[in-house]
Amino acid sequence: MKTLENSLICGTLAFGFYLPLLAASLETVTIPEQLKSAVAKVLVSTTSCSVTCGLGFKVEEICQIDPHGKRSHCNFRRSDCLTNWICGLLHFTVPIGKPFKLSCLTSEMIGVGSQAFIYTWRLARGIITTDDLLFKPFKTPSYVIKLSPAKESDAGTYRCDVQLMKTFKLVKRIYFGLRVIPNDLVNLNFQKSLTLEQKLAANEKEGNQQNDTSVIVQWHQQSWQRRALLVFLIGIGSGVAGGVLVVCWLPAGVQRHVELVTNL
Structure with a gap:
């Protein structure tokens, strides 16, 4: 019973101590007029670090912001950054x-x-x-x-x-x-082992347009030859098919006459 009484007494004392603080916190807080028109400089944006390791830099944008959230007098500054050393x-x-x-x-x-x-x-x-x-x-x-x-x-x-x-x-x-x-240990000239596509990419990177032009012209010539052969084969096939159709549609008498002339 004494333990219970002591607990009740301690709880009453603690409530009596914190009650004024609680009442003070519930009072309305008045913001001074000077703070209502105050303008603060705030960091609004920043870039990522310029390097993934070692000391680099990032660009930060700092603006003045009024109580209504409007930005003004923005400027950029460069600051150091370290992601990983x-x-x-x-x-x-x-x-x-x-x-x-x-x-x-x-x-x-x-x-x-x-x-x-x-x-x-x-x-x-x-x-x-x-x-x-x-x-x-x-x-x-x-x-x-x-x-x-x-x-x-x-x-x-x-x-x-x-x-x-x-x-x-x-x-x-x-x-x-x-x-x-040593120089004679390994042949470091790897140009000989490159494919045609790799050579084209290397030539384009180095600005050598002459080799690229000759390869493109050769490719166009081969493509034109393939198209000409395809047109020739289509023409022959069309002529043979047309002759067969004409023979099939001729009257029977005409066909016999053609056969007699052919036999003569």
């Missing part, structure tokens, strides 16, 4: 002696300013991997590694980490798998 592995095959370079910055990041980032390169020599335990420091202060020319000893996986200069925040990590092979 891991960019995966890219593969490259380079012949020995050919100049080659690796860059861990995109055009969007270069637009921000290459001096705004810190670059850390590491190398797993001789293998293609993403195991971070196999990488050793590779000293270079730039975001570009230039191989001029590429040597067989340059083969391996290069890892580039990009950090913001102000906050040291990691905004990008990308791996470059590089194979350096």
